[in-house]
Amino acid sequence: xxxxxxxxxxxxxxxxxxxxxxxxxxxxxxxxxxxxxxxxxxxxxxxxxxxxxxxxxxxxxxxxxxxxxxxxxxxxxxxxxxxxxxxxxxxxxxxxxxxxxxxxxxxxxxxxxxxxxxxxxxxxxxxxxxxxxxxxxxxxxxxxxxxxxxxxxxxxxxxxxxxxxxxxxxxxxxxxxxxxxxxxxxxxxxxxxxxxxxxxxxxxxxxxxxxxxxxxxxxxxxxxxxxxxxxxxxxxxxxxxxxxxxxxxxxxxxxxxxxxxxxxxxxxxxxxxxxxxxxxxxxxxxxxxxxxxxxxxxxxxxxxxxxxxxxxxxxxxxxxxxxxxxxxxxxxxxxxxxxxxxxxxxxxxxxxxxxxxxxxxxxxxxxxxxxxxxxxxxxxxxxxxxxxxxxxxxxxxxxxxxxxxxxxxxxxxxxxxxxxxxxxxxxxxxxxxxxxxxxxxxxxxxxxxxxxxxxxxxxxxxxxxxxxxxxxxxxxxxxxxxxxxxxxxxxxxxxxxxx
Amino acid sequence: xxxxxxxxxxxxxxxxxxxxxxxxxxxxxxxxxxxxxxxxxxxxxxxxxxxxxxxxxxxxxxxxxxxxxxxxxxxxxxxxxxxxxxxxxxxxxxxxxxxxxxxxxxxxxxxxxxxxxxxxxxxxxxxxxxxxxxxxxxxxxxxxxxxxxxxxxxxxxxxxxxxxxxxxxxxxxxxxxxxxxxxxxxxxxxxxxxxxxxxxxxxxxxxxxxxxxxxxxxxxxxxxxxxxxxxxxxxxxxxxxxxxxxxxxxxxxxxxxxxxxxxxxxxxxxxxxxxxxxxxxxxxxxxxxxxxxxxxxxxxxxxxxxxxxxxxxxxxxxxxxxxxxxxxxxxxxxxxxxxxxxxxxxxxxxxxxxxxxxxxxxxxxxxxxxxxxxxxxxxxxxxxxxxxxxxxxxxxxxxxxxxxxxxxxxxxxxxxxxxxxxxxxxxxxxxxxxxxxxxxxxxxxxxxxxxxxxxxxxxxxxxxxxxxxxxxxxxxxxxxxxxxxxxxx
Numbered sequence: 012x013x014x015x016x017x018x019x020x021x022x023x024x025x026x027x028x029x030x031x032x033x034x035x036x037x038x039x040x041x042x043x044x045x046x047x048x049x050x051x052x053x054x055x056x057x058x059x060x061x062x063x064x065x066x067x068x069x070x071x072x073x074x075x076x077x078x079x080x081x082x083x084x085x086x087x088x089x090x091x092x093x094x095x096x097x098x099x100x101x102x103x104x105x106x107x108x109x110x111x112x113x114x115x116x117x118x119x120x121x122x123x124x125x126x127x128x129x130x131x132x133x134x135x136x137x138x139x140x141x142x143x144x145x146x147x148x149x150x151x152x153x154x155x156x157x158x159x160x161x162x163x164x165x166x167x168x169x170x171x172x173x174x175x176x177x178x179x180x181x182x183x184x185x186x187x188x189x190x191x192x193x194x195x196x197x198x199x200x201x202x203x204x205x206x207x208x209x210x211x212x213x214x215x216x217x218x219x220x221x222x223x224x225x226x227x228x229x230x231x232x233x234x235x236x237x238x239x240x241x242x243x244x245x246x247x248x249x250x251x252x253x254x255x256x257x258x259x260x261x262x263x264x265x266x267x268x269x270x271x272x273x274x275x276x277x278x279x280x281x282x283x284x285x286x287x288x289x290x291x292x293x294x295x296x297x298x299x300x301x302x303x304x305x306x307x308x309x310x311x312x313x314x315x316x317x318x319x320x321x322x323x324x325x326x327x328x329x330x331x332x333x334x335x336x337x338x339x340x341x342x343x344x345x346x347x348x349x350x351x352x353x354x355x356x357x358x359x360x361x362x363x364x365x366x367x368x369x370x371x372x373x374x375x376x377x378x379x380x381x382x383x384x385x386x387x388x389x390x391x392x393x394x395x396x397x398x399x400x401x402x403x404x405x406x407x408x409x410x411x412x413x414x415x416x417x418x419x420x421x422x423x424x425x426x427x428x429x430x431x432x433x434x435x436x437x438x439x440x441x442x443x444x445x446x447x448x449x450x451x452x453x454x455x456x457x458x459x460x461x462x463x464x465x466x467x468x469x470x471x472x473x474x475x476x477x478x479x480x481x482x483x484x485x486x487x488x489x490x491x492x493x494x495x496x497x498x499x500x501x502x503x504x505x506x507x508x509x510x
Numbered sequence: 511x512x513x514x515x516x517x518x519x520x521x522x523x524x525x526x527x528x529x530x531x532x533x534x535x536x537x538x539x540x541x542x543x544x545x546x547x548x549x550x551x552x553x554x555x556x557x558x559x560x561x562x563x564x565x566x567x568x569x570x571x572x573x574x575x576x577x578x579x580x581x582x583x584x585x586x587x588x589x590x591x592x593x594x595x596x597x598x599x600x601x602x603x604x605x606x607x608x609x610x611x612x613x614x615x616x617x618x619x620x621x622x623x624x625x626x627x628x629x630x631x632x633x634x635x636x637x638x639x640x641x642x643x644x645x646x647x648x649x650x651x652x653x654x655x656x657x658x659x660x661x662x663x664x665x666x667x668x669x670x671x672x673x674x675x676x677x678x679x680x681x682x683x684x685x686x687x688x689x690x691x692x693x694x695x696x697x698x699x700x701x702x703x704x705x706x707x708x709x710x711x712x713x714x715x716x717x718x719x720x721x722x723x724x725x726x727x728x729x730x731x732x733x734x735x736x737x738x739x740x741x742x743x744x745x746x747x748x749x750x751x752x753x754x755x756x757x758x759x760x761x762x763x764x765x766x767x768x769x770x771x772x773x774x775x776x777x778x779x780x781x782x783x784x785x786x787x788x789x790x791x792x793x794x795x796x797x798x799x800x801x802x803x804x805x806x807x808x809x810x811x812x813x814x815x816x817x818x819x820x821x822x823x824x825x826x827x828x829x830x831x832x833x834x835x836x837x838x839x840x841x842x843x844x845x846x847x848x849x850x851x852x853x854x855x856x857x858x859x860x861x862x863x864x865x866x867x868x869x870x871x872x873x874x875x876x877x878x879x880x881x882x883x884x885x886x887x888x889x890x891x892x893x894x895x896x897x898x899x900x901x902x903x904x905x906x907x908x909x910x911x912x913x914x915x916x917x918x919x920x921x922x923x924x925x926x927x928x929x930x931x932x933x934x935x936x937x938x939x940x941x942x943x944x945x946x947x948x949x950x951x952x953x954x955x956x957x958x959x960x961x962x963x964x965x966x967x968x969x970x971x972x973x974x975x976x977x978x979x980x981x982x983x984x985x986x987x988x989x990x991x992x993x994x995x996x997x998x999x
Contacts, residue, residue, distance in 0.1 A: 499771060
């Protein structure tokens with residue numbers, strides 16, 4: 012033990028920054044070192060030696076591929092190979108990686124989804140793994156591989172009581188790139204900031220290589236502190252400063268989102284570790300839904316209304332028939348807490364916290380909301396329902412003959428388009444260039460209400476009407492549409508010759 | 511009239527002879543004769559040509575300002591009435607005219623009609639030295655495709671210019687959705703299209719036949735992807751509208767509230783081989799809806815007269831028939847519905863203008879517009895209450911409060927805003943007491959947004975300078991029309 016500490020002194024010169032160190036080399040050197048060095052006084056910045064060995068044994072390279080969530084016709088779609096650093100933790104065979112690559116169900120059909128996970132063994136063999144769950148809030152994904160096949164690895168033993176303070180020295184264990192056989196690399200760093208919002212996170216004073224993200228973070232005494240996770244940046248934060256973040260931190264932009272690397276201490280994900288949110292539970296039916304349009308409670312508005320909270324969510328709109336409406340919430344109310352938790356929401360980008368809380372509470376659950384209304388705070392209990400279909404999850408239908416793609420109408424679209432909730436029809440979301448529909452003057456955002464006299468209140472009736480037309484093959488078809496709050500007929504000419 | 515027809519016949523005759531003989535002498539005489547006719551026509555209208563320089567009030571980028579523009583016009587009565595375009599003198603604070611003999615005379619706006627883009631201004635005849643020249647108005651119903659015409663006016667501000675061309679089309683229909691927003695004219699006419707050069711500044715100027723009669727008012731041109739494609743309003747509609755403006759102050763039109771569509775040949779769905787006009791939609795709470803009309807009906811008779819529109823360029827005459835019905839009259843609408851004839855009675859109401867008053871909140875840095883029935887309908891606002899934010903001044907308190915164009919202001923500091931007058935009062939009182947925290951609640955459908963403005967007030971607010979109006983049209987939601995058609999003027 013002490014021998015190896017001394018050996019590190021040779022390799023790791025104090026004050027020198029960031030030298031990726033191959034572990035195998037370190038071990039070799041340690042073994043060959045003479046004993047007398049043991050007697051030397053404790054160094055100012057000693058090496059790590061076996062302190063990191065245990066940690067290194069839990070870091071693994073994970074390969075996988077990405078493919079479009081909705082595969083294009085006539086092919087699999089473009090596939091992309093990816094590589095990340097993972098950490099074994101929790102139950103046997105469980106590996107944690109960044110959740111960045113897992114599209115949310117709100118992501119459109121163009122989003123890429125990961126598949127074909129493989130763990131790279133020392134020596135290059137690969138062991139298949141399976142994605143079992145994603146913690147959306149922490150942006151962490153959980154894989155599982157057969158424990159018997161990964162005996163050469165050891166799960167990191169986290170202790171929730173381990174904490175760090177600003178200035179503490181830590182050690183990041185990551186991987187070198189593939190051409191160096193994913194050799195483990197350690198990076199000494201110091202905690203440069205301790206964040207408490209939106210949850211406890213530590214920032215480091217060093218840039219991180221791609222394959223250090225997802226790596227393990229140890230305290231100076233070798234105890235695991237946490238992992239390098241990526242705090243997801245919402246789009247409005249990404250705009251304008253993404254380039255800076257990437258160049259400063261050397262983070263990757265591999266997935267559908269952009270993340271900012273932080274140390275996620277074990278304390279924040281310990282619950283997920285033993286009981287990860289399961290991917291298959293991530294269905295619309297199980298997610299909680301409240302049914303409000305939100306605006307963050309800015310400091311200015313809080314001051315104006317004399318609300319002394321750390322933030323909140325202003326109810327800007329209430330969807331008819333929603334749990335919020337049933338609970339009597341109305342526009343202008345301010346939600347200060349959910350289920351006993353404070354809502355430190357100040358900016359638009361913070362609203363995701365509220366969304367996550369409601370979603371994860373789950374459909375069917377009754378939760379208390381702390382609601383400010385005209386100067387008084389009261390508790391309102393709402394029974395969450397499941398999320399209705401939204402524009403991103405709505406069904407679509409494509410008619411290749413007419414060259415148009417339509418989507419069912421959803422409450423959120425109707426709201427954003429300032430249309431009555433009772434509006435029926437299907438929304439044109441795509442037109443083939445120079446296709447029959449486009450040439451005849453149909454436009455995207457037209458709402459089709461009738462086709463050849465047949466009412467098309469929903470996607471299924473529209474599909475049936477179009478299939479009927481494809482059988483009778485008329486020369487022209489009258490579409491009755493709603494455009495800019497006015498109805499009209501559009502005569503669509505069809506040319507079936509050669510079809 | 512007679513003389514010009516003779517001379518035209520003469521012209522065509524000579525052309526034929528020249529073509530047959532190929533004789534150089536004949537060609538020369540054709541040209542000479544042609545030139546004589548141009549001179550003749552020029553002399554009859556050119557003296558009545560007016561170069562108009564109005565100062566317009568504009569609301570742009572969240573502030574009220576002024577711009578100086580140039581346009582054209584033509585004197586058509588000895589009282590000093592001048593025909594021009596609505597868009598030349600819309601919101602004019604003052605109008606200065608230069609006659610063709612270079613006398614400068616001020617004028618007053620008598621009335622405007624945005625729907626036809628016709629306006630009448632009146633010269634202060636007391637300022638005019640000598641006899642006021644007057645142009646004769648022709649009959650636009652007797653025009654012919656290919657007929658020679660001259661455009662007179664001030665293209666690009668170049669006063670007293672004349673260009674020559676022919677009538678390229680007489681039944682040009684410019685659908686509303688292809689016109690710039692707020693300039694949805696051409697409801698009641700097809701346009702005279704000409705290849706006589708028409709440029710910005712020609713607006714309001716006369717299109718003249720070789721007999722020296724005004725047969726149209728030049729109004730617009732394709733300026734982006736086109737050349738020699740100009741459009742004039744037929745003079746008969748201009749004249750009729752001008753008379754109504756002069757005598758009643760407004761065009762006074764009737765309205766039923768139907769989105770009329772041509773009934774083209776329909777090879778499927780029940781209307782095979784029929785004539786009529788398709789009801790594309792009915793406006794809620796309109797006379798047509800009250801009468802019981804609904805989308806899909808086919809109108810076959812209007813107040814006892816058979817009607818049919820097969821192509822969209824046939825729509826304007828029918829719309830004009832509807833508009834010319836006396837306001838408040840009960841009209842019988844003969845309708846085919848599901849194969850059987852049904853008769854409906856509807857009482858017409860006055861067709862209302864979409865024009866609404868604007869207001870500048872200089873201290874807070876934004877502009878608003880009153881909401882009238884037309885605006886409420888076009889934006890599906892559930893009630894005609896509130897005011898619409900039309901523009902935000904860059905860097906203003908309103909911009910910091912994240913106010914954006916297009917939102918409807920519902921309340922200010924808890925005080926409801928039912929209309930522009932209420933808005934003005936609340937604004938004045940809050941500015942008067944130098945309120946430094948102002949909560950503005952805006953609405954889009956049923957969703958509210960809360961904006962906190964934190965204005966500070968200077969001792970004397972500096973007079974706003976007119977900045978370059980062209981380069982910062984930010985956040986105005988009124989400039990989103992398609993780019994193909996542009997106002998000249």
